[in-house]
Amino acid sequence: MSQNIKNALxxxxxxxxxxxxxxxxxxxxxxxxxxxxVEIGQGINASLKKIATLQLGLNPAQLDFIAGDTQIxxxxxxxxxxxxxxxxxxxxxxxxxxFRSFFEAAAAKALSCKESDLILSNGIFSFKGQSxxxxxxxxxxxxxxxxxxxxxxxxxxxxxxxxxxxxGFARDDLHEKIGGKGFIQDLVLPDMVHARILRGxxxxxVADDWHLDxxxxxxxxxxxxxxxxxxALISLNESALVTAYExxxxxxxxxxxxxxxxxxxxxxxxxGLPSVRSEPIxxxxxxxxxxxxxxxxxxxxxAHASISPSCALAMPxxxxxxxVWSHTQGPHKLRDQLALALNMPAPKVRVIHVSGPGxxxxxxxxxxxxxxxxLAQELQRPVRVQWMRSDEMSAGPVxxxxxxxxxxxxDDSGSIVSWDATVWSHTHIARPGWGEGINLLGAWSTAKPVxxxxxxxxxxxxxGGLRNIKPYYDLPxxxxxxxxxxxxxxxxxxxxxxxxxxxxxxxxxxxxxLAELSNQDxxxxxxxxxxxxxxxxxxEKAAQMSNWKAYRQELSEAxxxxxxGIGFGRYKNKSAFCAVVIEVEVAESVKVNKVWMAVDAGEIxxxxxxxxxxxxxxxxxxxxxxxxxxxxNEVGSTTISWDDYPILNxxxxxxxxxxxxxxxxxxxxxxxxxAAGPIAAALANAVxxxxxxxxxxxxxxxxxxxxxxxxxx
Amino acid sequence: xxxxxxxxxxxxAHSQELDPNAKLLYTIRxxxxxxEVRFGCGAGNCGACTVLIDGMPExxxxxxxxxxxxxxxxxxxxxxxxxxxxxxxxxxxxxQAAQCGFCINGILMSVTALLKKTTKPNKEQINESLNRHxxxxxxxxxxxxxxxxxxxxxxxx
Numbered sequence: 001m002s003q004n005i006k007n008a009l010x011x012x013x014x015x016x017x018x019x020x021x022x023x024x025x026x027x028x029x030x031x032x033x034x035x036x037x038v039e040i041g042q043g044i045n046a047s048l049k050k051i052a053t054l055q056l057g058l059n060p061a062q063l064d065f066i067a068g069d070t071q072i073x074x075x076x077x078x079x080x081x082x083x084x085x086x087x088x089x090x091x092x093x094x095x096x097x098x099f100r101s102f103f104e105a106a107a108a109k110a111l112s113c114k115e116s117d118l119i120l121s122n123g124i125f126s127f128k129g130q131s132x133x134x135x136x137x138x139x140x141x142x143x144x145x146x147x148x149x150x151x152x153x154x155x156x157x158x159x160x161x162x163x164x165x166x167x168g169f170a171r172d173d174l175h176e177k178i179g180g181k182g183f184i185q186d187l188v189l190p191d192m193v194h195a196r197i198l199r200g201x202x203x204x205x206v207a208d209d210w211h212l213d214x215x216x217x218x219x220x221x222x223x224x225x226x227x228x229x230x231x232a233l234i235s236l237n238e239s240a241l242v243t244a245y246e247x248x249x250x251x252x253x254x255x256x257x258x259x260x261x262x263x264x265x266x267x268x269x270x271x272g273l274p275s276v277r278s279e280p281i282x283x284x285x286x287x288x289x290x291x292x293x294x295x296x297x298x299x300x301x302x303a304h305a306s307i308s309p310s311c312a313l314a315m316p317x318x319x320x321x322x323x324v325w326s327h328t329q330g331p332h333k334l335r336d337q338l339a340l341a342l343n344m345p346a347p348k349v350r351v352i353h354v355s356g357p358g359x360x361x362x363x364x365x366x367x368x369x370x371x372x373x374x375l376a377q378e379l380q381r382p383v384r385v386q387w388m389r390s391d392e393m394s395a396g397p398v399x400x401x402x403x404x405x406x407x408x409x410x411d412d413s414g415s416i417v418s419w420d421a422t423v424w425s426h427t428h429i430a431r432p433g434w435g436e437g438i439n440l441l442g443a444w445s446t447a448k449p450v451x452x453x454x455x456x457x458x459x460x461x462x463x464g465g466l467r468n469i470k471p472y473y474d475l476p477x478x479x480x481x482x483x484x485x486x487x488x489x490x491x492x493x494x495x496x497x498x499x500x501x502x503x504x505x506x507x508x509x510x511x512x513x514l515a516e517l518s519n520q521d522x523x524x525x526x527x528x529x530x531x532x533x534x535x536x537x538x539x540e541k542a543a544q545m546s547n548w549k550a551y552r553q554e555l556s557e558a559x560x561x562x563x564x565g566i567g568f569g570r571y572k573n574k575s576a577f578c579a580v581v582i583e584v585e586v587a588e589s590v591k592v593n594k595v596w597m598a599v600d601a602g603e604i605x606x607x608x609x610x611x612x613x614x615x616x617x618x619x620x621x622x623x624x625x626x627x628x629x630x631x632x633n634e635v636g637s638t639t640i641s642w643d644d645y646p647i648l649n650x651x652x653x654x655x656x657x658x659x660x661x662x663x664x665x666x667x668x669x670x671x672x673x674x675a676a677g678p679i680a681a682a683l684a685n686a687v688x689x690x691x692x693x694x695x696x697x698x699x700x701x702x703x704x705x706x707x708x709x710x711x712x713x
Numbered sequence: 714x715x716x717x718x719x720x721x722x723x724x725x726a727h728s729q730e731l732d733p734n735a736k737l738l739y740t741i742r743x744x745x746x747x748x749e750v751r752f753g754c755g756a757g758n759c760g761a762c763t764v765l766i767d768g769m770p771e772x773x774x775x776x777x778x779x780x781x782x783x784x785x786x787x788x789x790x791x792x793x794x795x796x797x798x799x800x801x802x803x804x805x806x807x808x809q810a811a812q813c814g815f816c817i818n819g820i821l822m823s824v825t826a827l828l829k830k831t832t833k834p835n836k837e838q839i840n841e842s843l844n845r846h847x848x849x850x851x852x853x854x855x856x857x858x859x860x861x862x863x864x865x866x867x868x869x870x
Contacts, residue, residue: 041813041850174806177814178789178821180748188746239732239739242755307761307815307849308753358813358850389754608809612855616812619851642758642847650843653853 007667009152012036012091016074019102020144022095023056026064029135031056031123033096036076037088038068040329041358042613042672043171044084047606050169051089055096056134057120060169068331068353078330078431080361080494081462082575082670085605089668095148102143107132158603158665169606173355184327184354185311189382192313193222194238196245197371197385198231200254201394202636203441203491207231211251218244225375228447232375238386245388254635260489262632266298266697270403270424275483281460283470284477286418289409291517297406297506299680299698301490301630302399303645308357309392310364313384314376321348322377326369327356333433334366338373341443341450349373360620362493364396366432367441374442393645394637395441398630399495400426400488402465404506414518416529421469421503422481426488427455428464428498439493455486458498462572468500468677471507472570473529489632496620497571497673502698504569504677505625505684509696512565512685522566522685523548532570534600534663538579539568541598541659546581555689561586562593565685567678576601576674580618582654582682586690589702590626592654592683599658599674602666610671614658617675623648625680625699720781722747723791733779738762740778741788749788749818753847760846763819764788770823770845789818797832798825800863808859812850820846824860832867 016022016036026032033052039045049065052058067073076088100120107125108115110132118125124133176182199205206229215224215233220240225232233248235241262269313325322344328334331351339346356365364387372385387396402425409418430453432439437453444452458464469480515525523543530536543549543566552564563586568579577600583593599614627646631638639645680698687705688694693712695705719728722745729744741750741764750773753761757775764773765787766780792798801824804810811817820843827834827842834842839860848856 041815043809043812170806171809171811174809174811174814174817177811178749178802178805178818180750180788180790180818183748183751183815185752186748238743239735242739243735305849307759307813307847308751355813357815360849386752389756612809612812612852615854616851619853620849623851641756642754643756647847647849648851648853650846650853650857651840653857656854 007154009149010087010091012074012076012087013094013148013152015076017147017149018144019095019098019146019148021074022092023099025135025138030062030064031058031134032064032066033092034073035065035067035088035092036074036332037084038079038329038331038353039173039355040079040327041355043609044079045173046169046171047085047609048089048092050606051093052096055093056100057123059122062123070331070335070351075332078333080329082571082673084670085668086575086670089605094152098146098148098151099143102141102146103134103137106137106141110137177355182355184313184325184356185308185386187313187325187354189313189315189384192382192384193234193236193379194241195232195234195371195375195383195385196241196388197391197442198233198248198252199391199395200636201390201640202256202259203395205254205256205636207252207254209253214251215248218247220244225378227378228449229445230374230442234379256636259632259634259636260487261634262489266300266401267296267403270298270401270485273485273487275424275485278482278484281480284475286477286479287411289411289417291410293409293513293517294405294407295510295513295696296403297502297509297696298403299401299502299505301401301492302495302624302628303393303630303639304360304363304396304398304495305645305647306357306359306363306392309387309389310368310396311356311384311386312365312369312372313382314372315382316376316380319348321350322373323350323352324369324373325352325354327354327359327365328369329359329362329365330431330433333431334369337366337432337438337440338370341370341438341440342373342377361399361495362397362429362431364392367396370440370442374446390640393640395491397430397491397493400428400465400492402499402502404502406506406510408510408514410514410518414520414525416473416475416514418477419471419475420479422483423465423469423499423503424483424485425465425499426485426492427457428467428492428494429458430455430493457484461574463499465499466503467498467572468503468569470573472535472573473526474531475529490630490637497676500569500571500673501624501676501680505680505698508567508569508678508681509684509694512688513694521549526566526568534577535568535570537661538577538598538600541661542566542579542581542596545596545598545657545659548581552689561690563686563688563690565682565687565689567680567682567685569674569678571674576669576671578674578678580675580678580682582679582686584683584686584690586687586705590683590687590700590705592622595654595656597656597658597675598661599671600661600663601669601671601674602663603668604660604662605668607660610660611658613671614660614675615656617672618656618679619648619653621676621679622683624676625683627699627701629699718778718782720783721785723788724794731778734777736774737764737776737778737781737786738773741773741786747788747790749790751815751818753815759816760819760823761816763822763846765822765826768826768829770826787822789821792821792825795825797828800866801825801828804859804862808855808862810852810855810859812852816846816848820856828863828867833864
């Protein structure tokens, strides 16, 4: 199965070609390995450390791993798009391989043997009883200026090294986190003040009257900082500050210029907005089919709803510099944006990544970093800003809603002969550093405001709103149309899997509809249009795990509200493969009884880390698909607390069975986003099997299902 | 309006001048400088700030300081000193029952309280105890496995 395709130079090596920017000698006989991919709750550190440790032939204690400090680490763009293994891991492995080669050559020379005769273990090269370590050779090997980009040959190589079964790669951050030391929220700077920014229920909410006299009188407020529409309450006492903040919110009347009302369903809402149509993508020549079918599917705006709102600290340092601690996904991008916004040279700003609560895309982390940085500069003292839950839910970005129309035809043999897709959606990426301008909320509202950048989506092949819109099946023709909607009622940006969630949900629902129309088994219908063996393998594995044919037949006959559905996807059509079967039981609400999922993410770098990501992806996607929807009114978001925005509870968690298919020698692929679309589709298909009625608009709440049933009667 | 309030935090006596109506969450985090307790929502909805007060799980973001006068408050830091708490801590690490880990400290407290009450909780009791907690990363399966691990250990020891 190994590919002969020449792998392109990873972007991380392109941006950081020097070997010395990846590996250095640390203190106390350690090797300092540097990464730009950061820990955002996905456990990536454990995988990257495993790669480096094995490639360098170290024991874990000899590794000094640092990620996301702009002063010392490579710039690896954002930790996003399931690229931390695909790009970050491969780049790191390549750097480690070359570093090791340099020292292998030096060791062979010193021990008068061939490089291939050396045994490397615990950082020590040995040959016939003689040995020499990396650290012994430290001063005699020149490696730092070696150009990794020049050395790139494009061959696939194993990330694991020779000893893939070595233990000792459990996450070491959990002890710290449980111990109250691992999160950004736990940092304390000398003489720091706490700040809360007064924000309304919408990113663009403004106040005509801040009642500054009353704000200044609030108990616990040491200072009211005002710069345009950026108003912050400052205090040394966080507890008193929070009480004052709550009182302050009752004093202020918020207003926004205009927000489109949420009166209609998502289908009418999105098609009613002004949009720009881009030139359609056309591939192949459509043939005339005998059976035609058209259907529309939608997803709503979905909140990140991280378990804690965002937090940042900032401190002015010597030489007019500024240090900022942030749980951003893109430390270097944030540094550049902060420098622009604060009118400072970029080298004067240092962003240091620290773990935060779970991150599933562009949340409030960067915005709150600006809040802290701006206040620290203005007040010339250390500042800690902790957003409140309502800030995160209403001023922070949410995932964009989408509408997908699919139109296909089948020939007499039940094969697809034409396929048209049309997507109505917003941008799915508005990160700081993406496109022009400054994408930091606070910078739009100070006394010297910068304009909010115009939304620009990501183009295919990666795609934003169009991610995964091309079905990963053998189709003779394809047409894709895109209606890009600039204006959105709530602020939107990147959320886990971007457009792939809606598009895969739509495609895989539609595949079931086409199978049904032509009397074919849904999995057999998929396999009929699938020539990629790895895709076939996950589909067949999921069918086998769930005993698909027999069990589906059994449930069809039982007619007791249970149903079985399939969903498939290859993330971004180039990354990990996933097939999932879901069993539901539908009564007043949809209860998920069981999930069987087969995943092929290439060579498995870290089995438990991969499993953890897949498990989490399943649960989160079930939560989105069953429950989640951002609501708003004329002043902004109305889903600002857990009361208004419920997520999946422990008693709603199904039994889950996962098979990870290992592909030694194939590039290791990212896994954080593979489950979202397939889960939504399998759920829809299972509900359809149970009800003989198809839900096409997410989420499948009891209200929406009963409306669907009422409308059909 | 502050007054001296005395309580035990993870076995240590604290006697501090505090606003009696201020919330215990901030007292523990800032006045006692014990960061094992986490701010999640500030409204008692998510469970991230859960501590044990005389053995009962409570959301410290809604508990005023006066309510813990002369009581024993336990955070994740105090679990090491408790036989069942230690088993729970170890099981969560063994099962790698975390993604971001932000919800875990609160969950550790509720699970410990449950298992101290009954070493053989049924599914309903486990759900009742955990439904006060939200986990956004979807670590539920691992958390349930960690609990099963402790129940198994308790039944065989």
